[in-house]
Amino acid sequence: MKSPVFFLVWIVVAAIVFAFGLYLKNDYFFFAGYTVLQYVVLATGWNILGGYTGYVNFGSAAFFAMGAYASVVMHKVAPLPVPLLIIIGGIVSGLVGLGMGYLTLRLRGAFFAIATLALAVVLQTLIVNWDFVGGSRGAYIIRPNTLDIAGLQIPYIEYLFALMLILAVCALTVARIVERSRLGFGFATIRDDEVAAEACGVPTLRLKLMATTLSGALMGMAGAPFPYYIGYLQPSSAFGLEYAVNSIAMPMIGGTTSWVGPLIGAIVLGTLQQVATVTISSAVNLLIVGLLLTGFVIIAPNGILGLIHKFRGQSDADKVGRRVIRETP
Amino acid sequence: MMTAASLAQSPASSSLLEVEGVGKRFGGFIALDGINLSVAPGERVGLIGPNGSGKSTLVNCICGTLHNETGTVRFDGHSLNKLESHERTYRGIARSFQLPRPFVTMSVADNLRVPLLYAVHTRRGRHLTIEEADARCIELANSVGLGAKINKSPKDLTQIEMRKLELARAMAADPKLLIADESMAGLSDSEVGEIVEMLIKLNESGITIIMIEHIMRAVMTFSQRLVVLVSGKKIADGKPDDVIRNPEVERAYLGQ
Ligand SMILES: Nc1ncnc2c1ncn2[C@@H]1O[C@H](COP(=O)(O)OP(=O)(O)OP(=O)(O)O)[C@@H](O)[C@H]1O
Numbered sequence A: 001m002k003s004p005v006f007f008l009v010w011i012v013v014a015a016i017v018f019a020f021g022l023y024l025k026n027d028y029f030f031f032a033g034y035t036v037l038q039y040v041v042l043a044t045g046w047n048i049l050g051g052y053t054g055y056v057n058f059g060s061a062a063f064f065a066m067g068a069y070a071s072v073v074m075h076k077v078a079p080l081p082v083p084l085l086i087i088i089g090g091i092v093s094g095l096v097g098l099g100m101g102y103l104t105l106r107l108r109g110a111f112f113a114i115a116t117l118a119l120a121v122v123l124q125t126l127i128v129n130w131d132f133v134g135g136s137r138g139a140y141i142i143r144p145n146t147l148d149i150a151g152l153q154i155p156y157i158e159y160l161f162a163l164m165l166i167l168a169v170c171a172l173t174v175a176r177i178v179e180r181s182r183l184g185f186g187f188a189t190i191r192d193d194e195v196a197a198e199a200c201g202v203p204t205l206r207l208k209l210m211a212t213t214l215s216g217a218l219m220g221m222a223g224a225p226f227p228y229y230i231g232y233l234q235p236s237s238a239f240g241l242e243y244a245v246n247s248i249a250m251p252m253i254g255g256t257t258s259w260v261g262p263l264i265g266a267i268v269l270g271t272l273q274q275v276a277t278v279t280i281s282s283a284v285n286l287l288i289v290g291l292l293l294t295g296f297v298i299i300a301p302n303g304i305l306g307l308i309h310k311f312r313g314q315s316d317a318d319k320v321g322r323r324v325i326r327e328t329p
Numbered sequence B: 001m002m003t004a005a006s007l008a009q010s011p012a013s014s015s016l017l018e019v020e021g022v023g024k025r026f027g028g029f030i031a032l033d034g035i036n037l038s039v040a041p042g043e044r045v046g047l048i049g050p051n052g053s054g055k056s057t058l059v060n061c062i063c064g065t066l067h068n069e070t071g072t073v074r075f076d077g078h079s080l081n082k083l084e085s086h087e088r089t090y091r092g093i094a095r096s097f098q099l100p101r102p103f104v105t106m107s108v109a110d111n112l113r114v115p116l117l118y119a120v121h122t123r124r125g126r127h128l129t130i131e132e133a134d135a136r137c138i139e140l141a142n143s144v145g146l147g148a149k150i151n152k153s154p155k156d157l158t159q160i161e162m163r164k165l166e167l168a169r170a171m172a173a174d175p176k177l178l179i180a181d182e183s184m185a186g187l188s189d190s191e192v193g194e195i196v197e198m199l200i201k202l203n204e205s206g207i208t209i210i211m212i213e214h215i216m217r218a219v220m221t222f223s224q225r226l227v228v229l230v231s232g233k234k235i236a237d238g239k240p241d242d243v244i245r246n247p248e249v250e251r252a253y254l255g256q
């Protein structure tokens, strides 16, 4: 499927989901759905670096928070429509990603992961001590309850939900394009063996910077509308542990080698957490993630996608190969 | 990166590869001690030496996998010292790794496709079409006898097949200089013969080749010139027949 077709198909799917929400006439659907979609974007963004190139980023919460705080700053300086805030959040977090890439260029494995965690702590400390955005007390974002679009009064949550739907479709399309391009091919060589990749002509450092930037930008975009969703943004909620944990767990549980994995993981885990929040308490969310992640790492290290491939009896090469060569001259 | 000064300094000689006083230490251990080596275009050079004598380290310094601490590596008259490994590959140096390093999540064909998409593409400035790339992958796989395994994962290959894949992947970069680091260890006599024959054919098509090998029969068939390293020093360099009769070589290497 060509990318524009893919995009349109998913826009249609998104429209159906939105129409379903309207049909339910239930605000909770939009509130919960927004969170799940936010995780689709966050997990997809994380996976571009963590899944495609194999660099595990523990600092996702910081990228999410930078996107959210960019919106807070804009809200105080010059309020803009949320779609523009999403772009600004993407630029800010993309730059943070680029900076992180430069600082950690030669770090690998555990050292890289620790550095990303340190970066998140540093950024959180900066925000906590920055009074302009409310410091540790947080900032109120006053937003209307409805939005006037062409004379139609749309509930604000439906507007945010629709934006997140479109953003999710964009993120999935970007991830799929990257995955199938020469760039994605290069990312995969980095994941497998950087020294061999260099020897084959792959400019690994440049590719890594592209991955940290693109990944950071998507995670920032996921966070940009968040202050408007929650209404009151505190550092402890923007930098919440659940973002760091979920953005890693969702791709791992779904499968990290393809754009489908984070989507599956985010929908499964995200929905489960929403259900648990209502039925039990939000306190069990991280417990659920922890148990599932442990289970998957032990039983199905390649995630749900890996299980599907196994049941279909696909060989390793079919699973990993971009093109299976059939003809032999 | 090229300045007029470094152009002017480049040797007037017609050598393709010029290694001048290259040294490399690991901690206090001197792995390479002022190596000089010059390889002319179209030459077939054998590089031998006992285990741990620094052959692979020299290859790593030439290819940019490691950076030499002293001396200069020149290629086509230009210094490579500041260039990253992948930039050296663009310029036409390809190598196989002694311990195979395949991309394990990719099929054999895709392993061969990486240099096609990156090194060859970058040099020519245009994409190979998918058909061209496929055809080239098949051709390369067939040339090392991996034609039947083209869609397999490297995990399904034997150690020997992985060596063949290493060699094919280096060839895929379309190099001017190919360095084969022990591509034949573990191969049967007939397979060694095939690979040597293939390398000689490749050389006749214009590719300069440095071969590192412990199998003396292969080395003697292949090499027009033989270079011997012992403990990080070059102790002999010349016609293969002369070199193996050199008493110093016999003492330090063959006689041990
Ligand atoms: N990364 C490294 N760190 C520390 N020491 C190293 C490293 N690489 C190589 N050495 C040491 O440098 C010496 C030369 O190693 P090298 O691999 O170049 O030898 P070689 O001639 O290729 O040997 P072989 O025939 O066994 O392949 C050895 O003593 C080895 O232990």
Ligand SMILES: [Mg+2]
Pocket (backbone or CB within 6 Å): B055, B056, B057, B098, B181
């Ligand atoms: Mg060696």
